[in-house]
Amino acid sequence: xxxxxxxxxxxxxxxxxxxxxxxxxxxxxxxxxxxxxxxxxxxxxxxxxxxxxxxxxxxxxxxxxxxxxxxxxxxxxxxxxxxxxxxxxxxxxxxxxxxxxxxxxxxxxxxxxxxxxxxxxxxxxxxxxxxxxxxxxxxxxxxxxxxxxxxxxxxxxxxxxxxxxxxxxxxxxxxxxxxxxxxxxxxxxxxxxxxxxxxxxxxxxxxxxxxxxxxxxxxxxxxxxxxxxxxxxxxxxxxxxxxxxxxxxxxxxxxxxxxxxxxxxxxxxxxxxxxxxxxxxxxxxxxxxxxxxxxxxxxxxxxxxxxxxxxxxxxxxxxxxxxxxxxxxxxxxxxxxxxxxxxxxxxxxxxxxxx
Amino acid sequence: xxxxxxxxxxxxxxxxxxxxxxxxxxxxxxxxxxxxxxxxxxxxxxxxxxxxxxxxxxxxxxxxxxxxxxxx
Amino acid sequence: xxxxxxxxxxxxxxxxxxxxxxxxxxxxxxxxxxxxxxxxxxxxxxxxxxxxxxxxxxxxxxxxxxxxxxxxxxxxxxxxxxxxxxxxxxxxxxxxxxxxxxxxxxxxxxxxxxxxxxxxxxxxxxxxxxxxxxxxxxxxxxxxxxxxxxxxxxxxxxxxxxxxxxxxxxxxxxxxxxxxxxxxxxxxxxxxxxxxxxxxxxxxxxxxxxxxxxxxxxxxxxxxxxxxxxxxxxxxxxxxxxxxxxxxxx
Numbered sequence: 063x064x065x066x067x068x069x070x071x072x073x074x075x076x077x078x079x080x081x082x083x084x085x086x087x088x089x090x091x092x093x094x095x096x097x098x099x100x101x102x103x104x105x106x107x108x109x110x111x112x113x114x115x116x117x118x119x120x121x122x123x124x125x126x127x128x129x130x131x132x133x134x135x136x137x138x139x140x141x142x143x144x145x146x147x148x149x150x151x152x153x154x155x156x157x158x159x160x161x162x163x164x165x166x167x168x169x170x171x172x173x174x175x176x177x178x179x180x181x182x183x184x185x186x187x188x189x190x191x192x193x194x195x196x197x198x199x200x201x202x203x204x205x206x207x208x209x210x211x212x213x214x215x216x217x218x219x220x221x222x223x224x225x226x227x228x229x230x231x232x233x234x235x236x237x238x239x240x241x242x243x244x245x246x247x248x249x250x251x252x253x254x255x256x257x258x259x260x261x262x263x264x265x266x267x268x269x270x271x272x273x274x275x276x277x278x279x280x281x282x283x284x285x286x287x288x289x290x291x292x293x294x295x296x297x298x299x300x301x302x303x304x305x306x307x308x309x310x311x312x313x314x315x316x317x318x319x320x321x322x323x324x325x326x327x328x329x330x331x332x333x334x335x336x337x338x339x340x341x342x343x344x345x346x347x348x349x350x351x352x353x354x355x356x357x358x359x360x361x362x363x364x365x366x367x368x369x370x371x372x373x374x375x376x377x378x379x380x381x382x383x384x385x386x387x388x389x390x391x392x393x394x395x396x397x398x399x400x401x402x403x404x405x406x407x408x409x410x411x412x413x414x415x416x417x
Numbered sequence: 418x419x420x421x422x423x424x425x426x427x428x429x430x431x432x433x434x435x436x437x438x439x440x441x442x443x444x445x446x447x448x449x450x451x452x453x454x455x456x457x458x459x460x461x462x463x464x465x466x467x468x469x470x471x472x473x474x475x476x477x478x479x480x481x482x483x484x485x486x487x488x489x
Numbered sequence: 490x491x492x493x494x495x496x497x498x499x500x501x502x503x504x505x506x507x508x509x510x511x512x513x514x515x516x517x518x519x520x521x522x523x524x525x526x527x528x529x530x531x532x533x534x535x536x537x538x539x540x541x542x543x544x545x546x547x548x549x550x551x552x553x554x555x556x557x558x559x560x561x562x563x564x565x566x567x568x569x570x571x572x573x574x575x576x577x578x579x580x581x582x583x584x585x586x587x588x589x590x591x592x593x594x595x596x597x598x599x600x601x602x603x604x605x606x607x608x609x610x611x612x613x614x615x616x617x618x619x620x621x622x623x624x625x626x627x628x629x630x631x632x633x634x635x636x637x638x639x640x641x642x643x644x645x646x647x648x649x650x651x652x653x654x655x656x657x658x659x660x661x662x663x664x665x666x667x668x669x670x671x672x673x674x675x676x677x678x679x680x681x682x683x684x685x686x687x688x689x690x691x692x693x694x695x696x697x698x699x700x701x702x703x704x705x706x707x708x709x710x711x712x713x714x715x716x717x718x719x720x721x722x723x724x725x726x727x728x729x730x731x732x733x734x735x736x737x738x739x
Contacts, residue, residue, distance in 0.1 A: 124564050
């Protein structure tokens with residue numbers, strides 16, 4: 063397929079279909095309605111299943127059913143809806159079932175608004191539901207990356223048998239950009255562990271209830287080994303103008319785009335700024351950041367929230383360097399000028415402190 | 418030739434002493450055991466003197482699938 | 490002499506169930522296992538069991554099963570059946586699971602006419618958690634959360650969920666039966682068979698509500714519980730066919 067001009071919401075859906083996803087269960091919520099609408103139109107054409115459920119809670123449980131039956135399955139929602147799905151996501155983790163959950167974030171808490179925001183970082187990266195689990199979290203920064211990372215998400219979900227989250231935001235979902243899609247994946251391998259009736263063989267059951275505490279502990283540590291493998295193999299990030307940088311911005315998704323524009327501006331004023339962009343929010347790119355901290359003193363974390371990823375930055379740096387934070391919550395989208403002033407000010411502080 | 422009697426066998430370790438089979442058996446074939454099974458229940462015990470007709474009401478009402486009825 | 494009652498092959502033999510003495514679950518489990526064999530459905534069956542007393546049903550049924558979060562059984566069944574329509578999918582749920590926390594899932598899976606069968610065990614209390622009021626607790630019935638007996642001023646009225654969804658066009662067959670003695674048990678088997686057949690014939694959604702004894706939480710003997718179902722519970726929840734659209738729209 064050659065380049066097309068498509069919104070992030072549509073790209074999530076098209077990319078999922080091309081990744082062999084044949085079942086989608088969702089509920090309307092702005093700013094991601096177009097994703098479900100695209101699935102309603104296109105999924106049945108490729109022999110897939112679309113169900114608009116009565117609630118996000120029902121949707122995530124339909125996802126559990128489809129995943130248990132071995133289908134590639136996606137659901138999507140926005141912040142309040144994702145809160146309703148947390149119980150189901152915890153069950154997916156306990157069942158060790160693959161699924162892709164898209165959160166097109168919006169302002170919050172509460173009903174919030176429908177503008178782009180990044181206030182669900184903690185919920186996404188800390189296992190938002192009950193119990194000891196994590197979910198891989200991908201943060202695309204463009205519509206092209208929405209297409210690419212959706213395929214990666216389905217692959218990671220199947221390989222590790224885990225729910226996977228993709229964090230977009232209202233802007234990424236609504237804006238259109240040129241995007242190219244990989245070819246359609248066909249005849250995906252049957253999942254041997256899936257439920258399909260015992261036939262002549264032994265019956266199987268899927269349960270996340272483990273009453274024996276020793277058995278539950280073994281199950282918890284088994285999940286931890288899985289998360290360690292994901293951390294080792296699936297961490298993704300991108301550097302921008304880091305080689306000669308003296309001050310590094312850290313931002314993901316839409317905010318990283320704004321930071322990139324700000325870096326271009328301040329570079330003209332002699333500020334050697336660079337960007338570290340986490341693409342997986344969990345696992346967080348801790349080693350690359352620690353690597354940078356060997357030669358970089360100053361970090362500025364930009365988020366469209368009151369500061370959540372900044373905690374992972376502080377955890378990773380373990381007290382090294384100086385970390386400034388600049389956040390605009392509530393659906394406010396900051397500007398490159400705004401960020402460049404912060405970068406300029408923080409760099410001046412560095413220059414003064416070296417005198 | 419008189420219909421030969423049927424026979425009831427109770428898997429005593431599976432019985433929980435709910436006594437439903439005893440209540441619904443029209444021929445009074447079943448009665449609580451003297452002793453207890455491992456779980457501490459008086460389990461249903463067939464009385465061979467009584468005449469079991471093989472109607473299997475006991476099987477119907479048993480929540481534990483603990484009763485077997487033998488006959489022609 | 491030969492064995493007159495063959496062991497239902499889709500029921501595990503060497504397991505003592507965790508159900509209380511006289512509990513209706515054990516009887517309904519046997520009925521379901523018998524039907525899975527008689528209707529040759531066991532090989533392609535997937536059962537969604539609830540959170541509640543029957544959460545451990547997968548230790549007893551020898552078919553593919555998946556456990557659901559409390560109340561979400563019909564949503565999970567929807568997901569399974571939609572992606573694998575060739576499977577025989579049924580849920581097994583209690584009154585709290587189906588008509589309290591799972592009300593929306595219950596109503597909307599029925600309204601969508603999902604091709605699933607729902608076995609709804611109505612024992613008028615929350616069993617596993619120790620006998621609290623359920624939506625189906627009768628007026629005046631004592632439970633651990635209606636100590637003076639259910640009082641509509643504070644606790645509302647017994648909910649008739651199956652009657653509420655029976656008129657929905659998507660609901661092809663809905664019947665209520667009672668495990669209150671041999672006749673009721675045999676009627677329950679016929680009702681579940683009819684409901685299973687609706688799915689086998691691809692007609693749509695079917696549900697059987699089964700009034701079932703909970704001696705422990707009712708604080709009665711099993712025999713008294715059967716009598717209570719007949720004389721009290723069945724007056725509020727009257728057994729019978731609630732809808733039968735197998736012949737097509739009336």
